[in-house]
Amino acid sequence: MTEETILSPSDFIAPLFVVEGDDAPEPISSMPGVFRLGIKDLVEECRSLFALGVPAVALFPKLADGLKDDRGTRALDPDGLVLRAVKAVKEAVPQIVVMTDIALDPYTTHGHDGVLTAGRDDVANDETVGILTQMAVLHGRAGVDFVAPSDMMDGRVGALRRALDAQDLTRTAIMAYSVKFASAYYGPFRDAVGSAKAAGTHSLDKRTYQINPANRREAMIEAALDEAEGADVLMVKPAGAYLDIIRDLREATRRPLAAYQVSGEYAQLHAAAERGWLDLVKTRRESLLAIKRAGADMILTYFAKEMAAELSL
Numbered sequence: 001m002t003e004e005t006i007l008s009p010s011d012f013i014a015p016l017f018v019v020e021g022d023d024a025p026e027p028i029s030s031m032p033g034v035f036r037l038g039i040k041d042l043v044e045e046c047r048s049l050f051a052l053g054v055p056a057v058a059l060f061p062k063l064a065d066g067l068k069d070d071r072g073t074r075a076l077d078p079d080g081l082v083l084r085a086v087k088a089v090k091e092a093v094p095q096i097v098v099m100t101d102i103a104l105d106p107y108t109t110h111g112h113d114g115v116l117t118a119g120r121d122d123v124a125n126d127e128t129v130g131i132l133t134q135m136a137v138l139h140g141r142a143g144v145d146f147v148a149p150s151d152m153m154d155g156r157v158g159a160l161r162r163a164l165d166a167q168d169l170t171r172t173a174i175m176a177y178s179v180k181f182a183s184a185y186y187g188p189f190r191d192a193v194g195s196a197k198a199a200g201t202h203s204l205d206k207r208t209y210q211i212n213p214a215n216r217r218e219a220m221i222e223a224a225l226d227e228a229e230g231a232d233v234l235m236v237k238p239a240g241a242y243l244d245i246i247r248d249l250r251e252a253t254r255r256p257l258a259a260y261q262v263s264g265e266y267a268q269l270h271a272a273a274e275r276g277w278l279d280l281v282k283t284r285r286e287s288l289l290a291i292k293r294a295g296a297d298m299i300l301t302y303f304a305k306e307m308a309a310e311l312s313l
C-alpha cells in the first residue's frame, strides 16, 4: 500500500540485435543471454515480448565487415537489413512499437556515428546530419514508430523532424538520445554490433560529440535543445551511473523520459553473478527499480524479457 515505485512489463523497451540470414542465434560473449537474431527469430522474439506485456523494441543491425565503408553508405540502402527487419516485425506483430537507431556506427569501418572530417580527427557534424535525415525518412517509410537518433550531432532532431514532415511522415515520432554520455559502459554493445572491432579498439573515443560524464548542467542544455527541436521522448544514457541526471531532467521537462540501462550495466551484473558474488535476480530488479524511482517513464534494458516474465508470475 505504501510502496511508491512499481515496475511493470509496460515500462520496458527491449533492445534487439539483428543479423543477415537464418542461422542459429549468435551469442555475444560479453552479454550472456543476449543473441544476434536472424529476421525470423527476431519476429518470434517480438511476438513473445509483446505477449509478456513489453510494448516496444529497439532494433540494432550487425553488418558483415565487408559491407562497411568509411562513409557508412549502407545506412542509406533502401533494402537494408534493419528495414527488412522492421517490415517483418510490423507485419507479424503490428501493435508492437518499433524503434530504430539513427546513427552510422553499425555501417562505418571506423565505428564512429558519423562521417569524419577531412583531417579525420572528428565527425563532420552537418554533413552527418544530412545523411541521418535521409536515413530517418527511409526508416519512416518502412513503418518504424520511432526513429531514435543516438549520434549526438548538434541540430539533428530539428533536421529529422523537418525532413520527416516534408515527406508526410508526421506520425513517425522521435525518441532522442538527448543526454548521451561518452561512457565506458558501451563496450559490450560495440562487440554486439561490431563497431569496436571495426575501429580496432574497445574504447572508441566519442568525446567530441557525446557528453562529458562530469557535466550535469550541459546535460540539461542538450535535453532542452532536443525538446525545442521537436523530440517526442527524451532519453538519458547510461542509466545506473546517472540517476541524478534522470531526476534533474524529470523535473525540468514535461516530456516522457526514457533511460537506457546499457550493455555494460547488464554485463557487470552478469559477471558478478557468474562468480557467485551477486544475486542476479535481485540486483537486476533493484537496478531497474532505481532507474524508475529516479524518474524514468520507460527503460531500455537487456533484462526486458526476463523482468517482464518475472513480474507477470
Ligand code: PBG
Pocket: 101, 103, 104, 105, 113, 150, 151, 185, 186, 187, 188, 189, 190, 195, 206, 261, 262, 263, 264
Ligand atoms: C551508437 C550506440 C551505442 C549504444 C547505442 N547506440 C554505443 C556507442 O555510442 O558507441 C550503446 C548501447 C549499449 O551499450 O547498450 N550509436
